[in-house]
Every structure is written in C-alpha cells, then in structure tokens.
Amino acid sequence: MRYLILWSALLWTSLSAATPFVPELPSLTPDTRYAFFAQSLTDSTQQFEQANGGYFPPASTFKLVTALAAKLELGDHFRFSTSLLRKGNDYIVKFSGDPTLTTDELKQLLKVLPSQGIRRIRGSIWLDNTAFTGFEKADGWPRDALGVCYSAPSSAINLDHNCAPASLTDLNNGQTRLYVPEQYPIHVMNQAKAISSEEIAAQHCELELTAADNNHYVLSGCMAQRSTPLPLKFAVQNTGLYTQRMMYKTLNQLGVQLEGSIQIGSPAYSTTQAKLLAQHQSEPLPELLSTMLKKSDNLIADTLTKAIGHHHYQQPGSYLNGTQAIKEVLAESANINLESAQLFDGSGLSRNNRIHPDTMQQVLRYVWQNDSQLNLIALLPRAGQSGTLRYRRSMLANDIRGVIAGKSGSLYGTHNMIGYLLDANGQPQMLFTQYITDYFPPETEEEPASSPITELEKQFYRQIMAHMP
Secondary structure (H helix, E strand, O other): OOOOOOEEEOEEEEOOOOOOEOOEEEOOOOOOEEEEEEEEOOOOOEEEEEEOOOOEOOHHHHHHHHHHHHHHHOOOOOOOEEEEEEEOOEEEEEOOOOOOOOHHHHHHHHOHHHHOOOOEEOOOEEEEOOOEOOOOOOOOOOHHHOOOHHHOOOOOOOOHHHEEEEEEEEOOOOEEEEEOOOOOOOEEEEOOEEEOHHHHHHHOOOOEEEEOOOOEEEEEOEEEOOOOOEEEEEEOOOHHHHHHHHHHHHHHHHOOEEOOOEEEOOOOOOOOOOEEEEEEEOOOHHHHHHHHHHHOOHHHHHHHHHHHHHHHHOOOEOHHHHHHHHHHHHHHHHOOOOOOOEOOOOOOOOOOOEEOHHHHHHHHHHHHHOHHHHOOHHHOOEOOOOHHHOOOHHHOOOOOOOOEEEEEEEEOOEEEEEEEEEOOOOOEEEEEEEEEEOOOOOOOOOOOOOOHHHHHHHHHHHHHHOOOO
C-alpha cells in the first residue's frame, strides 16, 4: 500500500484534571486539512481538539443546520401543499416545492375533475411555479454530476423526485441497450459501449452523461462488461416541462379533454378569487427531516431551504434568500453566528460552501440542549444500523456500532462526520466534529483491505469513546 502516512499528536485537555492524552492518528497526506473536535456534554472543560485548517466545505453535514433552521422557522406542523384551483374556464395547479410529490399523487389531485363531471376544459391549465424564484441549481454544484439524481434541480414544481430510472444492458457484442420506462417523458440517446475492465483502464474510458435543458440526454463512453443490467438514474433538467408532459398523460388517462394548453407560470390575471377544488399535502416537517437526514436527501434539503426563505421574508424562495434566512434564524433564535460562513445551498452539495468547525460545534450543542423540543437527534442515522451510516466501514465494528448518532458528508477530497457518542441508554454524552478535506491519496495497484480514512475514523471514535463519562 503506497500511502504516505504522517503522524500527528491530538491532545486531550481537561482544565479540571490536566492529564495529557496523546494518541497517534495519521494525517493521511501532507496537504490534507483536518479538524477533529470532541467535547463532553456534561463537563464543558473536557475537550479533544486538533486542527490545521480554518474553514471547511461541510458537505452533507450541513443538513443538520438546515434541519435546525427548518424546525425554528417553519415548525413541526409545516407541510408542502399542492392545490388545484379554478377561475372561469381556467384551472391552476399551484405548487409549493413539495420534494416528495409523485405522479400518482398528482393524478389523485386531478381525479376531482371527472368526479365532478368535468370532462372538458375549455380554457387552459396553469402550472403555478411562483413560490420559488432564481436558479434551480446552486452555484458550486459539480458540473459532472448534474445529470444524476443526487444533484436534481430544486424547483417550485418537483415531481417524482425529479428523477427518472433506467438500466443499461451489455449485449455481449460490445454494444449496449438502454431501457427507460415509457411513462417517464425523457429522451436518452445511447452511445455507450461495453468493454472489459482492462480495456477501460487502458483507454481511460468511463461512462459519461450529457444533459440538455429539454430533458434530452446523451449517454456515451464505456461500461465494464457485466451479466446483469446496470441501474441508472437521470436527473430531470427541466422540471416544468417534465410535469407538463406528465399532466397531458394524466388528463388523457382520466378522460379529460383540454381545449386550451398547459402553461408554466401564473396567469396574467389575479387568482386570489379562484375556487379551491382539491389539495394534496406532504408529510409534516418531522417526517421530511427524518428522510432528509437518514438518506441525506439533497432535494428535500434544498427545497426546505427555499421554503425557509419564502416563509422568513414573505417573498418567493430562492437559494440566495434561503441561505440568508438560515443565517438570520439561527442568529435570532439560537444565538449561533453564521455570518462568516459561505453558504450557497442547504444540502451541502455546493463545493463553494464553507463553515468553521466551531460553528458546527455550537449547532450540535444547541440541538442537544433543546432536543426535548427539537427531537432531531433521534432522526440522525445510527452507526452500523440505519441511514447512511448503516454500512459505513468505520462503524461496523461491534464496539462502535450503535454508539454514534451522526451525519456524514462527502465531496471530492472531503470526508466529514459530525454527531454524538451515546451511552448504553442511547443518551448523548459527547459531541464530535471530524472535518477532512483536500485528501487525495495516491492511486494503488491493489485495493487496500481498509483505507487510511477508515482506520483514522475508527481510532478517533475509540479514543474519544475511552473518555466518555
């Protein structure tokens, strides 16, 4: 294993009992920046700290900040709603950004039309997307990932998680066949070939996806030969167009004829006097946050960010006012200062985000101090048991499994973890922050049984577990 390993001392300090504790942990590679911190929740003088950097990309650990701001600003009763209204001969579907809305749920909403004997619409249908404004993809999102579903755009009109499934089959002759279920209104041109792993390495060839704003895609490059289809998912690029096409299909299925057209936006006339015909609501905020934190769901996080901006400023939500609202809400309600943080989204997907570890420690402590009202810690994944931590290699050891409630965060070169160490009764006893970035290990000919990151994490957790009250 050709990794360059350096060793640095991490010091446990206690003002009440100044006994030095000097474990050895690898700093991985010379240019790696890191910040490790752990603190007892019962004795604030006991802390474990070592850092060689200031601000870090939080990646998905920032979702805990978004969750806290949503709790404080929106409250547990908050739900996204999608409404069907009528004014004159026109109908309006008013969207609010529900990130969990499905085509089946939209169909249930529209079933009110034939149930009321409406088989012909003489006007138009408006898909009202005015709840949000601005960009649907945040600054700093990796351009090479925009066609995959974890970077699906966040819009006022979200449907089917803005994601279309597909599969790619090796035809055993170098060619491939792409399958997209016919109900998804996207078009993919397949130019991918299937070759051996050795040929892929020699040709420096990989599977590539190019996405256009009209929900047309080109799949090219190479797939390693395989006996079973390769599952794929395509992020919808134009959510309004996707939903418009789904609406036409749904109306046809319901036997409703439309004389006008389906328009995206709001009509020129006022809809304040429009008649409400039906409404669909999402699950309440705690259920949304549970999914967001356990699955690290970017779409829920970014849509909640825009909803926070919409609610806080009483204007259409956006990434800009949503992230600023998060700063103001935490400052006003939790006395947590995020003013120097650089925030571009609420999911942590943007590579431009920067936060100081001290700020995250304040968030962790505030959540713990107020968790009887917030109920956020129970929503975090558990080490080796649930969510994104269920199969994390550093958390599968018997002595670590189940004793951490935390949130991971990964970007290219970034490996983060925040959370709490739990006692035998599942109660938090310590908080910790692990930020690692600019880690680019040399390539090796053989896959190591355990990576330095995995070994570092296990050592870190065990060392602070040894000092848990």
